[in-house]
Amino acid sequence: MKIATWNVNSLKVRLPHLLDWLAATQTDVVCLQELKCEDKSFPVAELEEAGYQAAFNGQKTYNGVAILSRKETCGEMTDVQQNIPGFADEQRRIIAATVKDVRVISAYFPNGQAVGSEKFEYKLRWLNALTDWLRDEIALHPRLVLAGDYNIAPEDRDVTPEWHDEIHVSVPERDAFKGLIGLGMTDAFRMFEQPAKLYSWWDYRMMAFRRNVGLRIDHLLVTPPLVELVRSCVIDKAPRKLERPSDHAPVIVELA
């Protein structure tokens, strides 16, 4: 079973890339972020045609998340949940669903803009709420994947070396990431030896992709019962090389 996370930065614009990628990789479960589309505009029919069921939590202009599951291999998704229970939030950043016997969460963590800003404070509050909720969610669903754009680069090796104490790499953000690890989760990517300087996001500006100036901020965290099933975890840079790409590359974990 292959589970991926991909911040598409507008589902409308990236739909052709997504459909090509689904056909090429046959990924079973895809967690999408930054749909930037309302639920009424979600391309249900196109994805159905490609063999995928979709659960989504969208809004106009900003945010928006979805989970796609390949019907042939996964059957029906169940127990769909939107947003963090008990955390009042206008922003659509979370969707969870059970696919076969795995609880899957697609999460778009707040960007935070700049350390110390109001948006940064919101990011930390959101991270607290997520962590509290996940503790319960893991107790209910021991086989769980937290997939998404975390907007946090956990370690210095996940970052172009010039970045220090800025947004995405600051100590409070990394402490929050460690808090998720503290729930017993494992970063699937770091279970394996990986090439150096492998990132999942590159700024559109300053030829960042060509210069490989980027961050590893898209992650798949798995709970202990899934750790032993993880066979690989890779970042697929191919879609980032296409015309009109998302600024993020998909990350894929393969479970036995």
Place this chain on the structure above:
DNA sequence: ATGTCGATCGCTGATCGA
């Protein structure tokens, strides 16, 4: 450091968020 995108409002460009 900000040179790029994408969406919106509402008009063919400015503004915002990332």
